[in-house]
Amino acid sequence: MEDILRPIYQERASQSDTLGILKIEKKHKIATLTDTFDVILLMVVKEQGNPVFIKHYQYEGKKAALHIVEERQLQEWLLLGSNRKIVEWLYEGKILFDRNEYMEKLRTELQDFPFYGRKIKIGLEFAKLIRRYLDGKDFFENGHYLDAYNHIVHSLHHLGRLAIIEDGFHPELTVWNQVKQIEPEIFKLYEELVKSEESIEKRLELLFLASEFLIYSRSSVGAAHLLEVLENHPQWSIEEISSHPEIVHYGVDLGIFLEYLIEKDFIETVDVETKGQGIYHRCYQVKQKKN
Known part of the structure:
Protein backbone atom coordinates (compact mmCIF):
# COMPACT_ATOMS: atom_id res chain seq x y z
CA MET A 1 0.00 0.00 0.00
CA GLU A 2 2.74 2.41 0.98
CA ASP A 3 4.55 1.82 -2.32
CA ILE A 4 1.42 2.77 -4.26
CA LEU A 5 0.88 5.93 -2.23
CA ARG A 6 4.55 7.01 -2.18
CA PRO A 7 4.40 9.01 -5.45
CA ILE A 8 1.61 11.14 -3.95
CA TYR A 9 3.77 12.50 -1.14
CA GLN A 10 7.38 11.83 -2.19
CA GLU A 11 7.79 14.94 -4.34
CA ARG A 12 6.31 17.16 -1.63
CA ALA A 13 8.57 15.62 1.03
CA SER A 14 11.58 17.03 -0.80
CA GLN A 15 10.22 20.59 -0.62
CA SER A 16 11.74 22.76 2.13
CA ASP A 17 8.29 23.99 3.22
CA THR A 18 7.13 20.48 4.19
CA LEU A 19 7.49 19.84 7.93
CA GLY A 20 6.12 16.31 8.27
CA ILE A 21 3.91 13.62 6.76
CA LEU A 22 1.75 11.04 8.57
CA LYS A 23 -0.20 8.03 7.34
CA ILE A 24 -3.41 7.15 9.20
CA GLU A 25 -5.16 3.89 8.31
CA LYS A 26 -8.85 3.15 8.81
CA LYS A 27 -9.86 1.39 12.00
CA HIS A 28 -12.85 -0.85 11.32
CA LYS A 29 -14.43 -0.07 14.68
CA ILE A 30 -14.13 3.68 14.16
CA ALA A 31 -14.24 4.14 10.39
CA THR A 32 -15.24 7.77 10.77
CA LEU A 33 -11.77 8.53 12.19
CA THR A 34 -10.62 8.62 8.55
CA ASP A 35 -13.98 9.83 7.16
CA THR A 36 -14.45 6.18 5.95
CA PHE A 37 -11.32 6.46 3.74
CA ASP A 38 -8.90 3.54 3.87
CA VAL A 45 3.61 22.66 5.67
CA LYS A 46 4.87 26.04 6.81
CA GLU A 47 2.75 28.11 4.41
CA GLN A 48 0.46 27.66 1.41
CA GLY A 49 -2.25 29.55 -0.46
CA ASN A 50 -5.13 27.97 1.50
CA PRO A 51 -4.94 26.84 5.15
CA VAL A 52 -6.17 23.38 4.09
CA PHE A 53 -5.78 21.64 0.72
CA ILE A 54 -7.39 18.20 0.14
CA LYS A 55 -7.12 15.65 -2.69
CA HIS A 56 -8.91 12.29 -3.03
CA TYR A 57 -7.51 9.18 -4.75
CA GLN A 58 -8.62 5.66 -5.67
CA TYR A 59 -6.42 2.57 -6.01
CA GLU A 60 -7.06 -1.19 -6.03
CA GLY A 61 -10.67 -0.74 -4.95
CA LYS A 62 -9.63 1.47 -2.04
CA LYS A 63 -9.75 5.21 -1.42
CA ALA A 64 -7.20 7.61 0.04
CA ALA A 65 -7.21 11.29 0.97
CA LEU A 66 -4.32 13.73 1.13
CA HIS A 67 -4.73 16.61 3.61
CA ILE A 68 -2.11 19.35 3.28
CA VAL A 69 -2.44 21.64 6.30
CA GLU A 70 -0.67 24.89 7.04
CA GLU A 71 1.17 24.87 10.38
CA ARG A 72 -0.76 27.88 11.65
CA GLN A 73 -4.08 26.13 10.92
CA LEU A 74 -2.91 22.99 12.72
CA GLN A 75 -1.94 25.02 15.81
CA GLU A 76 -5.34 26.75 15.76
CA TRP A 77 -7.16 23.39 15.64
CA LEU A 78 -5.12 22.13 18.58
CA LEU A 79 -5.77 25.30 20.58
CA LEU A 80 -9.50 25.56 19.91
CA GLY A 81 -10.30 21.86 19.74
CA SER A 82 -12.27 22.65 16.57
CA ASN A 83 -11.01 19.57 14.67
CA ARG A 84 -11.31 16.68 17.10
CA LYS A 85 -9.89 14.10 14.72
CA ILE A 86 -6.57 15.88 14.32
CA VAL A 87 -5.30 14.89 17.80
CA GLU A 88 -5.97 11.20 17.11
CA TRP A 89 -4.39 11.50 13.66
CA LEU A 90 -1.25 12.91 15.28
CA TYR A 91 -1.23 10.17 17.94
CA GLU A 92 -2.17 7.23 15.71
CA GLY A 93 -0.43 8.12 12.45
CA LYS A 94 2.73 6.48 11.18
CA ILE A 95 5.43 9.05 10.46
CA LEU A 96 6.52 8.85 6.81
CA PHE A 97 8.60 12.01 6.79
CA ASP A 98 9.78 14.22 9.64
CA ARG A 99 11.89 17.32 9.07
CA ASN A 100 14.04 18.09 12.12
CA GLU A 101 11.80 15.79 14.23
CA TYR A 102 8.87 18.21 13.85
CA MET A 103 6.23 15.48 14.21
CA GLU A 104 7.96 13.79 17.13
CA LYS A 105 8.24 17.11 18.98
CA LEU A 106 4.58 17.84 18.26
CA ARG A 107 3.55 14.48 19.72
CA THR A 108 5.65 15.11 22.83
CA GLU A 109 4.03 18.52 23.24
CA LEU A 110 0.58 16.95 22.95
CA GLN A 111 1.40 14.38 25.60
CA ASP A 112 2.85 17.01 27.95
CA PHE A 113 -0.17 19.30 27.29
CA PRO A 114 1.49 22.57 28.45
CA PHE A 115 -0.41 24.25 31.29
CA TYR A 116 -0.92 27.54 29.43
CA GLY A 117 -2.50 25.86 26.41
CA ARG A 118 -4.65 23.84 28.79
CA LYS A 119 -5.87 27.01 30.54
CA ILE A 120 -7.07 28.55 27.25
CA LYS A 121 -8.82 25.33 26.21
CA ILE A 122 -10.53 25.11 29.61
CA GLY A 123 -11.79 28.69 29.19
CA LEU A 124 -13.15 28.05 25.70
CA GLU A 125 -14.79 24.79 26.77
CA PHE A 126 -16.34 26.40 29.86
CA ALA A 127 -17.76 29.27 27.79
CA LYS A 128 -19.41 26.75 25.44
CA LEU A 129 -20.74 24.88 28.46
CA ILE A 130 -22.32 28.03 29.91
CA ARG A 131 -23.93 28.89 26.55
CA ARG A 132 -25.49 25.44 26.14
CA TYR A 133 -26.55 25.14 29.78
CA LEU A 134 -28.26 28.55 29.97
CA ASP A 135 -29.93 28.10 26.57
CA GLY A 136 -31.18 24.69 27.70
CA LYS A 137 -32.48 26.09 30.97
CA ASP A 138 -34.33 28.85 29.12
CA PHE A 139 -35.99 26.31 26.78
CA PHE A 140 -36.92 24.15 29.78
CA GLU A 141 -38.54 27.03 31.67
CA ASN A 142 -40.59 27.85 28.57
CA GLY A 143 -41.78 24.26 28.13
CA HIS A 144 -39.68 23.41 25.05
CA TYR A 145 -38.44 20.12 26.46
CA LEU A 146 -36.96 18.54 23.33
CA ASP A 147 -34.91 21.67 22.59
CA ALA A 148 -33.86 21.78 26.26
CA TYR A 149 -32.84 18.11 26.05
CA ASN A 150 -30.68 18.78 22.98
CA HIS A 151 -28.85 21.65 24.70
CA ILE A 152 -28.35 19.84 27.99
CA VAL A 153 -26.83 16.82 26.20
CA HIS A 154 -24.34 19.21 24.58
CA SER A 155 -23.66 20.96 27.89
CA LEU A 156 -22.87 17.61 29.55
CA HIS A 157 -20.56 16.84 26.65
CA HIS A 158 -18.71 20.13 27.26
CA LEU A 159 -18.64 19.39 31.00
CA GLY A 160 -17.09 15.99 30.28
CA ARG A 161 -14.50 17.46 27.92
CA LEU A 162 -13.71 20.12 30.53
CA ALA A 163 -13.04 17.45 33.16
CA ILE A 164 -10.72 15.60 30.76
CA ILE A 165 -8.73 18.75 29.93
CA GLU A 166 -8.50 19.66 33.65
CA ASP A 167 -7.00 16.23 34.24
CA GLY A 168 -4.27 16.95 31.68
CA PHE A 169 -5.58 14.95 28.71
CA HIS A 170 -6.86 15.82 25.26
CA PRO A 171 -10.52 14.81 24.69
CA GLU A 172 -10.69 11.93 22.19
CA LEU A 173 -13.45 10.98 19.76
CA THR A 174 -14.74 8.43 22.29
CA VAL A 175 -15.00 11.11 24.95
CA TRP A 176 -17.47 9.28 27.22
CA ASN A 177 -15.05 6.40 27.74
CA GLN A 178 -12.59 8.96 29.07
CA VAL A 179 -15.22 10.68 31.21
CA LYS A 180 -16.27 7.35 32.74
CA GLN A 181 -12.70 6.84 33.99
CA ILE A 182 -11.87 10.42 34.94
CA GLU A 183 -15.18 11.86 36.22
CA PRO A 184 -17.74 9.09 36.89
CA GLU A 185 -20.17 11.59 38.46
CA ILE A 186 -20.60 13.39 35.12
CA PHE A 187 -20.88 10.04 33.31
CA LYS A 188 -23.65 9.01 35.70
CA LEU A 189 -25.57 12.24 35.00
CA TYR A 190 -25.30 11.59 31.27
CA GLU A 191 -26.53 7.99 31.67
CA GLU A 192 -29.47 9.12 33.79
CA LEU A 193 -30.45 11.67 31.17
CA VAL A 194 -30.38 9.29 28.20
CA LYS A 195 -31.41 6.01 29.84
CA SER A 196 -33.93 6.96 32.53
CA GLU A 197 -37.53 5.86 32.08
CA GLU A 198 -38.82 9.04 33.72
CA SER A 199 -40.61 11.60 31.57
CA ILE A 200 -38.31 13.96 29.67
CA GLU A 201 -39.55 16.85 31.84
CA LYS A 202 -38.66 15.01 35.07
CA ARG A 203 -35.27 13.92 33.72
CA LEU A 204 -34.38 17.49 32.80
CA GLU A 205 -35.61 18.88 36.11
CA LEU A 206 -33.42 16.47 38.08
CA LEU A 207 -30.44 17.06 35.83
CA PHE A 208 -30.59 20.85 36.10
CA LEU A 209 -30.61 20.52 39.89
CA ALA A 210 -27.66 18.10 39.89
CA SER A 211 -25.51 19.88 37.31
CA GLU A 212 -25.88 23.39 38.75
CA PHE A 213 -23.34 22.68 41.49
CA LEU A 214 -20.97 20.78 39.17
CA ILE A 215 -20.82 23.78 36.85
CA TYR A 216 -20.55 26.43 39.57
CA SER A 217 -17.78 24.49 41.34
CA ARG A 218 -15.70 24.74 38.14
CA SER A 219 -16.29 28.47 37.62
CA SER A 220 -12.96 29.63 39.06
CA VAL A 221 -11.01 27.19 36.88
CA GLY A 222 -13.19 27.84 33.82
CA ALA A 223 -12.86 31.63 34.12
CA ALA A 224 -9.14 31.67 34.99
CA HIS A 225 -7.88 32.43 31.47
CA LEU A 226 -10.35 35.23 30.75
CA LEU A 227 -9.84 36.83 34.18
CA GLU A 228 -6.06 36.62 33.79
CA VAL A 229 -6.28 38.62 30.55
CA LEU A 230 -8.71 41.18 32.01
CA GLU A 231 -6.50 41.78 35.05
CA ASN A 232 -3.94 43.40 32.74
CA HIS A 233 -6.04 46.61 32.61
CA PRO A 234 -8.28 48.31 35.18
CA GLN A 235 -11.32 48.32 32.88
CA TRP A 236 -12.36 47.23 29.39
CA SER A 237 -14.99 48.07 26.82
CA ILE A 238 -16.65 45.12 25.09
CA GLU A 239 -14.84 46.12 21.87
CA GLU A 240 -11.47 45.91 23.62
CA ILE A 241 -12.30 42.54 25.17
CA SER A 242 -13.70 40.90 22.05
CA SER A 243 -10.81 42.07 19.84
CA HIS A 244 -8.04 40.90 22.19
CA PRO A 245 -5.99 38.25 20.32
CA GLU A 246 -6.44 35.65 23.08
CA ILE A 247 -10.12 36.33 23.70
CA VAL A 248 -11.24 36.55 20.08
CA HIS A 249 -11.48 32.73 20.03
CA TYR A 250 -14.41 32.82 22.48
CA GLY A 251 -16.52 34.12 19.59
CA VAL A 252 -20.30 34.15 20.06
CA ASP A 253 -20.01 32.63 23.55
CA LEU A 254 -18.17 35.65 24.99
CA GLY A 255 -21.23 37.83 25.76
CA ILE A 256 -23.17 35.23 27.72
CA PHE A 257 -19.96 34.11 29.46
CA LEU A 258 -19.32 37.68 30.69
CA GLU A 259 -22.91 37.90 31.98
CA TYR A 260 -22.48 34.62 33.85
CA LEU A 261 -19.26 35.87 35.46
CA ILE A 262 -21.00 39.11 36.49
CA GLU A 263 -23.82 37.10 38.07
CA LYS A 264 -21.30 34.94 39.96
CA ASP A 265 -19.32 37.99 41.19
CA PHE A 266 -16.13 37.40 39.22
CA ILE A 267 -16.56 40.53 37.07
CA GLU A 268 -18.37 43.83 37.66
CA THR A 269 -19.60 46.53 35.32
CA VAL A 270 -18.44 50.15 35.36
CA ASP A 271 -20.48 53.07 34.01
CA VAL A 272 -18.40 55.48 31.92
CA GLU A 273 -19.96 58.79 30.88
CA THR A 274 -20.80 59.48 27.25
CA LYS A 275 -21.74 62.76 25.57
CA GLY A 276 -25.40 61.81 25.90
CA GLN A 277 -27.12 62.73 29.15
CA GLY A 278 -28.15 59.74 31.25
CA ILE A 279 -26.49 57.14 29.02
CA TYR A 280 -23.20 55.44 29.81
CA HIS A 281 -20.69 53.13 28.22
CA ARG A 282 -20.88 49.73 29.94
CA CYS A 283 -17.33 48.67 30.77
CA TYR A 284 -16.01 45.64 32.63
CA GLN A 285 -13.39 44.94 35.27
CA VAL A 286 -12.33 42.01 37.40
CA LYS A 287 -14.06 42.25 40.76
CA GLN A 288 -11.65 42.56 43.66
CA LYS A 289 -12.29 39.94 46.28
CA LYS A 290 -12.76 41.23 49.82
CA ASN A 291 -10.33 39.90 52.42
Whole structure:
Protein backbone atom coordinates (compact mmCIF):
# COMPACT_ATOMS: atom_id res chain seq x y z
CA MET A 1 0.00 0.00 0.00
CA GLU A 2 2.74 2.41 0.98
CA ASP A 3 4.55 1.82 -2.32
CA ILE A 4 1.42 2.77 -4.26
CA LEU A 5 0.88 5.93 -2.23
CA ARG A 6 4.55 7.01 -2.18
CA PRO A 7 4.40 9.01 -5.45
CA ILE A 8 1.61 11.14 -3.95
CA TYR A 9 3.77 12.50 -1.14
CA GLN A 10 7.38 11.83 -2.19
CA GLU A 11 7.79 14.94 -4.34
CA ARG A 12 6.31 17.16 -1.63
CA ALA A 13 8.57 15.62 1.03
CA SER A 14 11.58 17.03 -0.80
CA GLN A 15 10.22 20.59 -0.62
CA SER A 16 11.74 22.76 2.13
CA ASP A 17 8.29 23.99 3.22
CA THR A 18 7.13 20.48 4.19
CA LEU A 19 7.49 19.84 7.93
CA GLY A 20 6.12 16.31 8.27
CA ILE A 21 3.91 13.62 6.76
CA LEU A 22 1.75 11.04 8.57
CA LYS A 23 -0.20 8.03 7.34
CA ILE A 24 -3.41 7.15 9.20
CA GLU A 25 -5.16 3.89 8.31
CA LYS A 26 -8.85 3.15 8.81
CA LYS A 27 -9.86 1.39 12.00
CA HIS A 28 -12.85 -0.85 11.32
CA LYS A 29 -14.43 -0.07 14.68
CA ILE A 30 -14.13 3.68 14.16
CA ALA A 31 -14.24 4.14 10.39
CA THR A 32 -15.24 7.77 10.77
CA LEU A 33 -11.77 8.53 12.19
CA THR A 34 -10.62 8.62 8.55
CA ASP A 35 -13.98 9.83 7.16
CA THR A 36 -14.45 6.18 5.95
CA PHE A 37 -11.32 6.46 3.74
CA ASP A 38 -8.90 3.54 3.87
CA VAL A 39 -5.92 5.86 4.29
CA ILE A 40 -5.38 9.49 5.21
CA LEU A 41 -2.08 11.18 4.39
CA LEU A 42 -1.61 14.23 6.61
CA MET A 43 1.05 16.68 5.46
CA VAL A 44 1.99 19.74 7.52
CA VAL A 45 3.61 22.66 5.67
CA LYS A 46 4.87 26.04 6.81
CA GLU A 47 2.75 28.11 4.41
CA GLN A 48 0.46 27.66 1.41
CA GLY A 49 -2.25 29.55 -0.46
CA ASN A 50 -5.13 27.97 1.50
CA PRO A 51 -4.94 26.84 5.15
CA VAL A 52 -6.17 23.38 4.09
CA PHE A 53 -5.78 21.64 0.72
CA ILE A 54 -7.39 18.20 0.14
CA LYS A 55 -7.12 15.65 -2.69
CA HIS A 56 -8.91 12.29 -3.03
CA TYR A 57 -7.51 9.18 -4.75
CA GLN A 58 -8.62 5.66 -5.67
CA TYR A 59 -6.42 2.57 -6.01
CA GLU A 60 -7.06 -1.19 -6.03
CA GLY A 61 -10.67 -0.74 -4.95
CA LYS A 62 -9.63 1.47 -2.04
CA LYS A 63 -9.75 5.21 -1.42
CA ALA A 64 -7.20 7.61 0.04
CA ALA A 65 -7.21 11.29 0.97
CA LEU A 66 -4.32 13.73 1.13
CA HIS A 67 -4.73 16.61 3.61
CA ILE A 68 -2.11 19.35 3.28
CA VAL A 69 -2.44 21.64 6.30
CA GLU A 70 -0.67 24.89 7.04
CA GLU A 71 1.17 24.87 10.38
CA ARG A 72 -0.76 27.88 11.65
CA GLN A 73 -4.08 26.13 10.92
CA LEU A 74 -2.91 22.99 12.72
CA GLN A 75 -1.94 25.02 15.81
CA GLU A 76 -5.34 26.75 15.76
CA TRP A 77 -7.16 23.39 15.64
CA LEU A 78 -5.12 22.13 18.58
CA LEU A 79 -5.77 25.30 20.58
CA LEU A 80 -9.50 25.56 19.91
CA GLY A 81 -10.30 21.86 19.74
CA SER A 82 -12.27 22.65 16.57
CA ASN A 83 -11.01 19.57 14.67
CA ARG A 84 -11.31 16.68 17.10
CA LYS A 85 -9.89 14.10 14.72
CA ILE A 86 -6.57 15.88 14.32
CA VAL A 87 -5.30 14.89 17.80
CA GLU A 88 -5.97 11.20 17.11
CA TRP A 89 -4.39 11.50 13.66
CA LEU A 90 -1.25 12.91 15.28
CA TYR A 91 -1.23 10.17 17.94
CA GLU A 92 -2.17 7.23 15.71
CA GLY A 93 -0.43 8.12 12.45
CA LYS A 94 2.73 6.48 11.18
CA ILE A 95 5.43 9.05 10.46
CA LEU A 96 6.52 8.85 6.81
CA PHE A 97 8.60 12.01 6.79
CA ASP A 98 9.78 14.22 9.64
CA ARG A 99 11.89 17.32 9.07
CA ASN A 100 14.04 18.09 12.12
CA GLU A 101 11.80 15.79 14.23
CA TYR A 102 8.87 18.21 13.85
CA MET A 103 6.23 15.48 14.21
CA GLU A 104 7.96 13.79 17.13
CA LYS A 105 8.24 17.11 18.98
CA LEU A 106 4.58 17.84 18.26
CA ARG A 107 3.55 14.48 19.72
CA THR A 108 5.65 15.11 22.83
CA GLU A 109 4.03 18.52 23.24
CA LEU A 110 0.58 16.95 22.95
CA GLN A 111 1.40 14.38 25.60
CA ASP A 112 2.85 17.01 27.95
CA PHE A 113 -0.17 19.30 27.29
CA PRO A 114 1.49 22.57 28.45
CA PHE A 115 -0.41 24.25 31.29
CA TYR A 116 -0.92 27.54 29.43
CA GLY A 117 -2.50 25.86 26.41
CA ARG A 118 -4.65 23.84 28.79
CA LYS A 119 -5.87 27.01 30.54
CA ILE A 120 -7.07 28.55 27.25
CA LYS A 121 -8.82 25.33 26.21
CA ILE A 122 -10.53 25.11 29.61
CA GLY A 123 -11.79 28.69 29.19
CA LEU A 124 -13.15 28.05 25.70
CA GLU A 125 -14.79 24.79 26.77
CA PHE A 126 -16.34 26.40 29.86
CA ALA A 127 -17.76 29.27 27.79
CA LYS A 128 -19.41 26.75 25.44
CA LEU A 129 -20.74 24.88 28.46
CA ILE A 130 -22.32 28.03 29.91
CA ARG A 131 -23.93 28.89 26.55
CA ARG A 132 -25.49 25.44 26.14
CA TYR A 133 -26.55 25.14 29.78
CA LEU A 134 -28.26 28.55 29.97
CA ASP A 135 -29.93 28.10 26.57
CA GLY A 136 -31.18 24.69 27.70
CA LYS A 137 -32.48 26.09 30.97
CA ASP A 138 -34.33 28.85 29.12
CA PHE A 139 -35.99 26.31 26.78
CA PHE A 140 -36.92 24.15 29.78
CA GLU A 141 -38.54 27.03 31.67
CA ASN A 142 -40.59 27.85 28.57
CA GLY A 143 -41.78 24.26 28.13
CA HIS A 144 -39.68 23.41 25.05
CA TYR A 145 -38.44 20.12 26.46
CA LEU A 146 -36.96 18.54 23.33
CA ASP A 147 -34.91 21.67 22.59
CA ALA A 148 -33.86 21.78 26.26
CA TYR A 149 -32.84 18.11 26.05
CA ASN A 150 -30.68 18.78 22.98
CA HIS A 151 -28.85 21.65 24.70
CA ILE A 152 -28.35 19.84 27.99
CA VAL A 153 -26.83 16.82 26.20
CA HIS A 154 -24.34 19.21 24.58
CA SER A 155 -23.66 20.96 27.89
CA LEU A 156 -22.87 17.61 29.55
CA HIS A 157 -20.56 16.84 26.65
CA HIS A 158 -18.71 20.13 27.26
CA LEU A 159 -18.64 19.39 31.00
CA GLY A 160 -17.09 15.99 30.28
CA ARG A 161 -14.50 17.46 27.92
CA LEU A 162 -13.71 20.12 30.53
CA ALA A 163 -13.04 17.45 33.16
CA ILE A 164 -10.72 15.60 30.76
CA ILE A 165 -8.73 18.75 29.93
CA GLU A 166 -8.50 19.66 33.65
CA ASP A 167 -7.00 16.23 34.24
CA GLY A 168 -4.27 16.95 31.68
CA PHE A 169 -5.58 14.95 28.71
CA HIS A 170 -6.86 15.82 25.26
CA PRO A 171 -10.52 14.81 24.69
CA GLU A 172 -10.69 11.93 22.19
CA LEU A 173 -13.45 10.98 19.76
CA THR A 174 -14.74 8.43 22.29
CA VAL A 175 -15.00 11.11 24.95
CA TRP A 176 -17.47 9.28 27.22
CA ASN A 177 -15.05 6.40 27.74
CA GLN A 178 -12.59 8.96 29.07
CA VAL A 179 -15.22 10.68 31.21
CA LYS A 180 -16.27 7.35 32.74
CA GLN A 181 -12.70 6.84 33.99
CA ILE A 182 -11.87 10.42 34.94
CA GLU A 183 -15.18 11.86 36.22
CA PRO A 184 -17.74 9.09 36.89
CA GLU A 185 -20.17 11.59 38.46
CA ILE A 186 -20.60 13.39 35.12
CA PHE A 187 -20.88 10.04 33.31
CA LYS A 188 -23.65 9.01 35.70
CA LEU A 189 -25.57 12.24 35.00
CA TYR A 190 -25.30 11.59 31.27
CA GLU A 191 -26.53 7.99 31.67
CA GLU A 192 -29.47 9.12 33.79
CA LEU A 193 -30.45 11.67 31.17
CA VAL A 194 -30.38 9.29 28.20
CA LYS A 195 -31.41 6.01 29.84
CA SER A 196 -33.93 6.96 32.53
CA GLU A 197 -37.53 5.86 32.08
CA GLU A 198 -38.82 9.04 33.72
CA SER A 199 -40.61 11.60 31.57
CA ILE A 200 -38.31 13.96 29.67
CA GLU A 201 -39.55 16.85 31.84
CA LYS A 202 -38.66 15.01 35.07
CA ARG A 203 -35.27 13.92 33.72
CA LEU A 204 -34.38 17.49 32.80
CA GLU A 205 -35.61 18.88 36.11
CA LEU A 206 -33.42 16.47 38.08
CA LEU A 207 -30.44 17.06 35.83
CA PHE A 208 -30.59 20.85 36.10
CA LEU A 209 -30.61 20.52 39.89
CA ALA A 210 -27.66 18.10 39.89
CA SER A 211 -25.51 19.88 37.31
CA GLU A 212 -25.88 23.39 38.75
CA PHE A 213 -23.34 22.68 41.49
CA LEU A 214 -20.97 20.78 39.17
CA ILE A 215 -20.82 23.78 36.85
CA TYR A 216 -20.55 26.43 39.57
CA SER A 217 -17.78 24.49 41.34
CA ARG A 218 -15.70 24.74 38.14
CA SER A 219 -16.29 28.47 37.62
CA SER A 220 -12.96 29.63 39.06
CA VAL A 221 -11.01 27.19 36.88
CA GLY A 222 -13.19 27.84 33.82
CA ALA A 223 -12.86 31.63 34.12
CA ALA A 224 -9.14 31.67 34.99
CA HIS A 225 -7.88 32.43 31.47
CA LEU A 226 -10.35 35.23 30.75
CA LEU A 227 -9.84 36.83 34.18
CA GLU A 228 -6.06 36.62 33.79
CA VAL A 229 -6.28 38.62 30.55
CA LEU A 230 -8.71 41.18 32.01
CA GLU A 231 -6.50 41.78 35.05
CA ASN A 232 -3.94 43.40 32.74
CA HIS A 233 -6.04 46.61 32.61
CA PRO A 234 -8.28 48.31 35.18
CA GLN A 235 -11.32 48.32 32.88
CA TRP A 236 -12.36 47.23 29.39
CA SER A 237 -14.99 48.07 26.82
CA ILE A 238 -16.65 45.12 25.09
CA GLU A 239 -14.84 46.12 21.87
CA GLU A 240 -11.47 45.91 23.62
CA ILE A 241 -12.30 42.54 25.17
CA SER A 242 -13.70 40.90 22.05
CA SER A 243 -10.81 42.07 19.84
CA HIS A 244 -8.04 40.90 22.19
CA PRO A 245 -5.99 38.25 20.32
CA GLU A 246 -6.44 35.65 23.08
CA ILE A 247 -10.12 36.33 23.70
CA VAL A 248 -11.24 36.55 20.08
CA HIS A 249 -11.48 32.73 20.03
CA TYR A 250 -14.41 32.82 22.48
CA GLY A 251 -16.52 34.12 19.59
CA VAL A 252 -20.30 34.15 20.06
CA ASP A 253 -20.01 32.63 23.55
CA LEU A 254 -18.17 35.65 24.99
CA GLY A 255 -21.23 37.83 25.76
CA ILE A 256 -23.17 35.23 27.72
CA PHE A 257 -19.96 34.11 29.46
CA LEU A 258 -19.32 37.68 30.69
CA GLU A 259 -22.91 37.90 31.98
CA TYR A 260 -22.48 34.62 33.85
CA LEU A 261 -19.26 35.87 35.46
CA ILE A 262 -21.00 39.11 36.49
CA GLU A 263 -23.82 37.10 38.07
CA LYS A 264 -21.30 34.94 39.96
CA ASP A 265 -19.32 37.99 41.19
CA PHE A 266 -16.13 37.40 39.22
CA ILE A 267 -16.56 40.53 37.07
CA GLU A 268 -18.37 43.83 37.66
CA THR A 269 -19.60 46.53 35.32
CA VAL A 270 -18.44 50.15 35.36
CA ASP A 271 -20.48 53.07 34.01
CA VAL A 272 -18.40 55.48 31.92
CA GLU A 273 -19.96 58.79 30.88
CA THR A 274 -20.80 59.48 27.25
CA LYS A 275 -21.74 62.76 25.57
CA GLY A 276 -25.40 61.81 25.90
CA GLN A 277 -27.12 62.73 29.15
CA GLY A 278 -28.15 59.74 31.25
CA ILE A 279 -26.49 57.14 29.02
CA TYR A 280 -23.20 55.44 29.81
CA HIS A 281 -20.69 53.13 28.22
CA ARG A 282 -20.88 49.73 29.94
CA CYS A 283 -17.33 48.67 30.77
CA TYR A 284 -16.01 45.64 32.63
CA GLN A 285 -13.39 44.94 35.27
CA VAL A 286 -12.33 42.01 37.40
CA LYS A 287 -14.06 42.25 40.76
CA GLN A 288 -11.65 42.56 43.66
CA LYS A 289 -12.29 39.94 46.28
CA LYS A 290 -12.76 41.23 49.82
CA ASN A 291 -10.33 39.90 52.42
